[in-house]
Amino acid sequence: MTIGDAPVRVALLGCGVVGSQVARILVEQADDLRERVGRPLELVGIGVRRDIPRPGIDPALLTTDVASLVRREDVDIVVEMVGGIEPTLTYLLDAIAAGKSVVTANKALLAQHGDAVFDAARDSDVDVYYEAAVAGAIPIIRPLRESLVGDAITSVLGIVNGTTNYILDQMHTRKSTFADALAEAQSLGYAEADPTADVEGYDAAAKAAILASLAFHTRVHLDDVDREGITEIDVQDIAAAERLGCVVKLLARCTVSADGTVAVGVHPTMVPLEHPLAGIRGAYNAVFVESVNAGRLMFMGPGAGGSPTASAVLGDIVTAARNRVRGVAGPGESAYSTPGITPPGAVRSRYYLSVTVRDEPGVLARVAEAMARQQVSIAAVRQEQGDEGGRAHLGITTHEATHDAVRAVVTHLMSTDDVHGGVRVLRVEGA
Amino acid sequence: MTIGDAPVRVALLGCGVVGSQVARILVEQADDLRERVGRPLELVGIGVRRDIPRPGIDPALLTTDVASLVRREDVDIVVEMVGGIEPTLTYLLDAIAAGKSVVTANKALLAQHGDAVFDAARDSDVDVYYEAAVAGAIPIIRPLRESLVGDAITSVLGIVNGTTNYILDQMHTRKSTFADALAEAQSLGYAEADPTADVEGYDAAAKAAILASLAFHTRVHLDDVDREGITEIDVQDIAAAERLGCVVKLLARCTVSADGTVAVGVHPTMVPLEHPLAGIRGAYNAVFVESVNAGRLMFMGPGAGGSPTASAVLGDIVTAARNRVRGVAGPGESAYSTPGITPPGAVRSRYYLSVTVRDEPGVLARVAEAMARQQVSIAAVRQEQGDEGGRAHLGITTHEATHDAVRAVVTHLMSTDDVHGGVRVLRVEGA
Numbered sequence: 001m002t003i004g005d006a007p008v009r010v011a012l013l014g015c016g017v018v019g020s021q022v023a024r025i026l027v028e029q030a031d032d033l034r035e036r037v038g039r040p041l042e043l044v045g046i047g048v049r050r051d052i053p054r055p056g057i058d059p060a061l062l063t064t065d066v067a068s069l070v071r072r073e074d075v076d077i078v079v080e081m082v083g084g085i086e087p088t089l090t091y092l093l094d095a096i097a098a099g100k101s102v103v104t105a106n107k108a109l110l111a112q113h114g115d116a117v118f119d120a121a122r123d124s125d126v127d128v129y130y131e132a133a134v135a136g137a138i139p140i141i142r143p144l145r146e147s148l149v150g151d152a153i154t155s156v157l158g159i160v161n162g163t164t165n166y167i168l169d170q171m172h173t174r175k176s177t178f179a180d181a182l183a184e185a186q187s188l189g190y191a192e193a194d195p196t197a198d199v200e201g202y203d204a205a206a207k208a209a210i211l212a213s214l215a216f217h218t219r220v221h222l223d224d225v226d227r228e229g230i231t232e233i234d235v236q237d238i239a240a241a242e243r244l245g246c247v248v249k250l251l252a253r254c255t256v257s258a259d260g261t262v263a264v265g266v267h268p269t270m271v272p273l274e275h276p277l278a279g280i281r282g283a284y285n286a287v288f289v290e291s292v293n294a295g296r297l298m299f300m301g302p303g304a305g306g307s308p309t310a311s312a313v314l315g316d317i318v319t320a321a322r323n324r325v326r327g328v329a330g331p332g333e334s335a336y337s338t339p340g341i342t343p344p345g346a347v348r349s350r351y352y353l354s355v356t357v358r359d360e361p362g363v364l365a366r367v368a369e370a371m372a373r374q375q376v377s378i379a380a381v382r383q384e385q386g387d388e389g390g391r392a393h394l395g396i397t398t399h400e401a402t403h404d405a406v407r408a409v410v411t412h413l414m415s416t417d418d419v420h421g422g423v424r425v426l427r428v429e430g431a
Numbered sequence: 432m433t434i435g436d437a438p439v440r441v442a443l444l445g446c447g448v449v450g451s452q453v454a455r456i457l458v459e460q461a462d463d464l465r466e467r468v469g470r471p472l473e474l475v476g477i478g479v480r481r482d483i484p485r486p487g488i489d490p491a492l493l494t495t496d497v498a499s500l501v502r503r504e505d506v507d508i509v510v511e512m513v514g515g516i517e518p519t520l521t522y523l524l525d526a527i528a529a530g531k532s533v534v535t536a537n538k539a540l541l542a543q544h545g546d547a548v549f550d551a552a553r554d555s556d557v558d559v560y561y562e563a564a565v566a567g568a569i570p571i572i573r574p575l576r577e578s579l580v581g582d583a584i585t586s587v588l589g590i591v592n593g594t595t596n597y598i599l600d601q602m603h604t605r606k607s608t609f610a611d612a613l614a615e616a617q618s619l620g621y622a623e624a625d626p627t628a629d630v631e632g633y634d635a636a637a638k639a640a641i642l643a644s645l646a647f648h649t650r651v652h653l654d655d656v657d658r659e660g661i662t663e664i665d666v667q668d669i670a671a672a673e674r675l676g677c678v679v680k681l682l683a684r685c686t687v688s689a690d691g692t693v694a695v696g697v698h699p700t701m702v703p704l705e706h707p708l709a710g711i712r713g714a715y716n717a718v719f720v721e722s723v724n725a726g727r728l729m730f731m732g733p734g735a736g737g738s739p740t741a742s743a744v745l746g747d748i749v750t751a752a753r754n755r756v757r758g759v760a761g762p763g764e765s766a767y768s769t770p771g772i773t774p775p776g777a778v779r780s781r782y783y784l785s786v787t788v789r790d791e792p793g794v795l796a797r798v799a800e801a802m803a804r805q806q807v808s809i810a811a812v813r814q815e816q817g818d819e820g821g822r823a824h825l826g827i828t829t830h831e832a833t834h835d836a837v838r839a840v841v842t843h844l845m846s847t848d849d850v851h852g853g854v855r856v857l858r859v860e861g862a
Binding site: 021025029032033035036131137138139142143146147148149150151152217276279291292293294295296297298299300301302305307308310311312313314315316317318319322323326328330331334336337 | 452456460463464466467562568569570573574577578579580581582583648707710722723724725726727728729730731732733736738739741742743744745746747748749750753754757759761762765767768
């Protein structure tokens with residue numbers, strides 16, 4: 001490769017936790033980056049909402065006129081680190097229309113408006129790279145889009161939200177309540193003041209949509225993802241999981257159903273300790289991929305944080321810049337497949353049901369019969385603890401069943417006198 | 432992407448365990464591959480040594496005239512699955528000179544002649560992809576070459592040979608001897624009749640050279656790799672590792688030394704159970720990467736086998752074909768850096784020393800003094816077992832020390848009357 005002099009020029013949108021790290025690395029590692037790209041990478045502008053002094057940042061680079069920055073003639077690559085949907089989407093589409101390549105970590109935007117962005121990029125023959133949008137520093141987009149592109153992926157399971165993994169890990173290891181573990185995550189900066197996007201699974205759902213789109217060469221929208229957060233996970237669930245040799249994880253699950261449709265969901269799930277995902281601790285992320293030929297692969301690493309996310313962003317910037325130097329765009333994702341989405345009620349999983357019943361002869365038989373009527377096959381039953389008031393707790397694990405069938409069982413059980421209170425239902429990973 | 436009709440034409444060299452799987456997938460998944468490439472992938476010829484019938488393979492494709500096949504005008508991509516150095520290297524250079532892109536899994540060839548191959552590919556503006564050369568199905572080449580290209584990698588540790596990992600795993604879990612575990616690996620097809628390349632670490636050393644070249648943007652040759660096999664690992668080593676809370680792994684280790692030079696070695700190493708690599712079982716492979724910004728990443732999966740290796744090869748074929756469709760070559764590796772190789776004796780590591788000494792007052796003091804004289808700092812000493820003949824066994828773990836210093840300690844100890852027999856030395860991973 002010839003080292004040229006004309007720089008590849010980068011505009012950065014946003015100068016927060018990640019953006020400031022990207023700016024730092026562009027300066028600190030300028031010599032290495034120049035060698036790797038073949039030309040200098042030059043940061044020519046930083047779009048910010050408020051024009052305030054930022055330590056370590058040349059004030060001359062800052063501008064609040066982001067709309068103009070993304071179209072400036074002296075910009076080759078726009079790196080979007082502001083998040084949100086609008087005006088960000090407009091910025092990105094304007095940049096693409098003006099012939100800029102785009103690097104983004106904006107999972108919510110891609111999960112909702114990926115179609116518009118990718119189609120525009122194809123029309124303008126520019127790159128859209130987004131390695132940092134899923135699982136932070138872990139290379140997972142490129143492996144799915146390129147390394148495994150000659151294989152047939154059958155499932156992708158991911159721990160893709162570090163905040164919830166930290167909280168659930170604390171609930172297991174320190175027997176914290178959800179509220180206490182959340183408060184601790186917030187005090188450590190792992191959770192935001194408004195933790196909704198994390199604990200309700202919205203963040204993981206956006207990432208699941210992106211993973212499923214790549215794995216199955218289709219386009220999965222955020223709305224296609226069946227989503228359940230972890231706010232109702234309590235100490236009883238944690239204890240029940242441990243009795244079963246499992247840990248509770250918030251699992252993004254992208255699979256192919258028997259009819260060829262694609263099931264994409266995010267649910268708190270009991271994961272057996274022998275599964276590689278069970279060992280992912282703290283705020284770490286991991287993605288577990290199964291394919292016809294490669295078999296089982298796992299990728300793990302830091303799922304968030306300024307520097308790790310910046311590492312993924314820089315990898316994308318260098319790749320986009322190398323393409324610029326060669327005067328081409330890289331191949332985009334293929335999205336030729338239209339398998340359709342499995343309705344959430346038809347998705348099959350193993351389940352765990354926790355039921356409080358009258359401690360009388362015949363009750364278990366009636367519970368078992370109610371399950372059999374819905375084709376829900378019992379794998380194991382254990383009476384988990386006695387109770388003072390003539391009640392017993394049953395912990396039932398099932399073989400694979402549809403969510404609709406399990407819901408019908410629950411509805412029936414709660415209509416009988418045999419059951420006290422609600423029925424707690426959790427998914428269980430594994431065949 | 433427009434789906435064109437003109438096929439991208441593939442010539443396959445070799446039709447063995449991996450080659451036959453590649454041929455199978457090219458046929459079975461032709462529809463999906465066409466969509467992903469944008470044009471059909473057509474297998475136009477298979478070069479073989481002996482012209483014998485091969486089940487499932489169209490005989491019209493087979494040719495023993497490999498030298499002509501690699502230069503045929505109707506070939507776009509040459510997929511090399513024959514292994515060995517010559518005539519394979521000539522085939523590859525001829526193919527590249529004739530403008531073909533190349534996909535190979537030949538780690539030995541790349542570790543010894545990578546310079547010639549990569550330079551030729553650059554001159555001819557064609558692709559050389561080799562994802563299957565290291566860690567089988569695990570995407571690691573592309574993550575190092577592209578995803579982490581904006582980061583500064585500080586170390587790569589790998590379990591990159593499934594045969595030796597299987598043998599060591601059996602020695603731990605079933606207390607097998609090395610000979611028994613090797614025999615079992617051979618009977619299961621995990622080890623070849625002549626296991627030298629695996630058990631003596633040559634295979635892992637070639638992979639280490641490739642990983643270090645990519646991680647540090649330089650060119651590391653097989654001869655630069657300090658290599659030690661596992662044939663001398665015995666049940667005492669395994670037991671000692673377990674007493675220290677470790678497992679023995681054959682570890683490929685690529686690190687940056689304090690003076691900026693690069694240390695690349697393959698050694699049986701005690702890995703603490705809490706390290707993610709300690710959990711890699713059986714014939715699985717894993718690569719553990721640390722970088723300044725991303726932090727700690729790990730990639731794991733099947734390290735060998737026809738289908739897993741074919742998955743990686745197909746990913747490379749699709750990527751090379753996509754580039755052909757676009758009329759470009761992808762960016763190659765950057766190898767601009769010339770840090771130099773740390774002399775093996777100067778590489779720093781923690782060590783474990785097992786010494787049989789006279790069970791007398793003053794002996795431990797003299798051993799400790801000998802170590803101090805060489806600046807080898809003791810982390811822990813335990814008297815591991817008593818002995819009938821007035822002897823004691825010492826298990827000593829050290830802080831980081833150079834290999835030269837440890838060797839000097841051993842030489843000195845063996846020259847004294849205090850020590851009986853040899854001194855067993857193993858590396859210990861961890862800071």
